[in-house]
Amino acid sequence: MDNKAFFKLSYGLFLAGVEYQQKYNACIINTASQATSSPPVMLATMLKSNLTTELFLSKKSMNISVISQNCSLDVINHFGLNSGRDIDKFENTSFAVDKYKNPFIEEGMNARFVCTLNTAKELSTHYLFILDVENSFVLSDEKPMTYADYRVMKNNSDRLIKSSNRSWVCSICHYVYDGATPFEELDENYKCPVCGKGKEYFICET
Ligand SMILES: Cc1cc2nc3c(=O)[nH]c(=O)nc-3n(C[C@H](O)[C@H](O)[C@H](O)COP(=O)(O)O)c2cc1C
CATH class of the missing domain: 2.30.110.10 (Electron Transport, Fmn-binding Protein; Chain A)
Known part of the structure; x- marks a missing residue:
């Protein structure tokens, strides 16, 4: 298949x-x-x-x-x-x-x-x-x-976030945070929407 x-x-x-x-x-x-x-x-x-x-x-x-x-x-x-x-x-x-x-x-x-x-x-x-x-x-x-339109929009946005040197990435599943609120200002209870791990599992990639 x-x-x-x-x-x-x-x-x-x-x-x-x-x-x-x-x-x-x-x-x-x-x-x-x-x-x-x-x-x-x-x-x-x-x-x-x-x-x-x-x-x-x-x-x-x-x-x-x-x-x-x-x-x-x-x-x-x-x-x-x-x-x-x-x-x-x-x-x-x-x-x-x-x-x-x-x-x-x-x-x-x-x-x-x-x-x-x-x-x-x-x-x-x-x-x-x-x-x-x-x-x-x-x-x-x-x-x-x-x-497909959404995937194009999202990929363009992910690229922008990466190029801004402020990319917060889940160390477990590699989800790239791209919400409107700056990552640092997110509530401490924030969880990765993909794997459910907490904020502390995110690392800032430059
Ligand atoms: C582009 C896109 C498509 C999605 N398609 C579905 C879908 O078809 N069915 C579904 O159950 N969840 C889908 N989801 C995931 C839900 O929207 C997501 O799990 C959401 O966080 C659930 O929120 P809730 O727990 O408040 O209901 C999709 C998410 C995105 C971003």
């Missing part, structure tokens, strides 16, 4: 938002897609370990927004590289809620779907969710951001 074949598949990028017991949370997913148009059904594959997944399994409804090309890398990194288990992702972000109180942001998104859980199929590390789409909205005419 040539695993590189999977890189030939194209994906979009989405923000999945859930509220449960007054906890507002959202994470980035690249695995949302349309399954059927009539009835309107979508699919999404979400990590079991994500807080968003846990909240969704209890709530059984969520908002899925389509990220557009004018969305900043900071927003994607904020929701995709941090867990709501460690920070309140909506603390400094203005957001609205749908009829289920599930949160969404409109800036940098071009469409939004109100989804409810039809079926959860357990896979090894993920759940595959079959989602009934209850409502949908077009927010702008901006083009959707693809996962």
Whole structure:
């Protein structure tokens, strides 16, 4: 099997938002897609370990927004590289809620779907969710951001961070910190979003 074949598949990028017991949370997913148009059904594959997944399994409804090309890398990194288990992702972000109180942001998104859980199929590390789409909205005419667009943006940004001589790298998994907050100012409870090790495992590479 040539695993590189999977890189030939194209994906979009989405923000999945859930509220449960007054906890507002959202994470980035690249695995949302349309399954059927009539009835309107979508699919999404979400990590079991994500807080968003846990909240969704209890709530059984969520908002899925389509990220557009004018969305900043900071927003994607904020929701995709941090867990709501460690920070309140909506603390400094203005957001609205749908009829289920599930949160969404409109800036940098071009469409939004109100989804409810039809079926959860357990896979090894993920759940595959079959989602009934209850409502949908077009927010702008901006083009959707693809996962490949995101990789280009991220690689350019990583190069800039490296060239600024202030590259903080996880010594365990080699993740390069690239959040908006300077690494030195991060909370002491900060954890590597990839391997979960604490701040003390990061080393400053010049
Ligand atoms: C570009 C990108 C794509 C991602 N795609 C998915 C995905 O399809 N499914 C998923 O469960 N997590 C995906 N993630 C990871 C989650 O967004 C990440 O684990 C997040 O920290 C979970 O936050 P939470 O614990 O607050 O839910 C992706 C992250 C990024 C940056």
